[in-house]
Amino acid sequence: MIVAVLNQKGGVGKTTLALHLAGEWALRGKSVTLIDADPQGSALDWSQQRARENVARLFGVVGLARDTLHREAPEIARTADHVVIDGPPRVAGLMRSALLAADLVLIPVQPSPFDGWASAETLALLREARIYRPQLAARFVLNRCGARTIIAREIAALAAEVARFAP
Ligand SMILES: Nc1ncnc2c1ncn2[C@@H]1O[C@H](COP(=O)(O)OP(=O)(O)O)[C@@H](O)[C@H]1O
Ligand SMILES: [Mg+2]
Numbered sequence: 001m002i003v004a005v006l007n008q009k010g011g012v013g014k015t016t017l018a019l020h021l022a023g024e025w026a027l028r029g030k031s032v033t034l035i036d037a038d039p040q041g042s043a044l045d046w047s048q049q050r051a052r053e054n055v056a057r058l059f060g061v062v063g064l065a066r067d068t069l070h071r072e073a074p075e076i077a078r079t080a081d082h083v084v085i086d087g088p089p090r091v092a093g094l095m096r097s098a099l100l101a102a103d104l105v106l107i108p109v110q111p112s113p114f115d116g117w118a119s120a121e122t123l124a125l126l127r128e129a130r131i132y133r134p135q136l137a138a139r140f141v142l143n144r145c146g147a148r149t150i151i152a153r154e155i156a157a158l159a160a161e162v163a164r165f166a167p
Contacts, residue, residue, distance in 0.1 A: 002082075003082065006099070007115075008122045014086055014108055016143075018085070018087075023058050025081070026059040031082075033082075033083050034083075035062055035085045037088050037094055038088040040088075069098055070100035100129060100133070104138070110145065
């Protein structure tokens with residue numbers, strides 16, 4: 001499966017979620033490759049730092065911050081159980097490419113109106129991608145927010161509302 005962790009906004013937790021998801025799958029015995037599609041290369045930096053410190057490698061990280069991602073990701077997926085794409089902020093071309101490659105899109109959001117507005121742009125790109133790929137699944141992931149809090153309930157209700165208008 002190819003999972004793309006996307007949100008136009010920076011700092012919402014894309015890299016954190018992508019690394020944890022890849023790590024969790026690897027610990028369960030799956031072969032995983034993480035594609036760092038962010039030109040800033042935070043996931044690559046993380047992986048290189050671990051190599052320097054001789055920490056055991058859980059999964060491979062490759063840097064692929066280019067618009068040909070939609071052709072290259074399925075190639076990589078052929079030799080792995082799962083591919084996780086750590087998406088870029090802002091770059092619409094890269095984001096479109098990731099949306100063309102993915103089976104599932106995860107959109108991390110934090111409980112703030114700023115995140116809501118940025119997610120609207122991401123949802124517009126998602127809607128566009130679904131013209132070509134109607135089966136493309138997408139889910140919001142509430143980040144940095146206690147699951148049982150009032151704000152979590154409010155944001156979940158808001159996300160459900162948004163998803164109804166941008167299914
Ligand atoms: N659930 C979380 N709890 C605490 N800190 C978090 C959490 N998710 C992300 N962060 C922190 O927030 C910052 C931004 O996260 P990052 O994954 O780099 O976001 P993005 O990739 O969307 O720019 C980082 O310093 C990261 O350690
Ligand atoms: Mg990132």
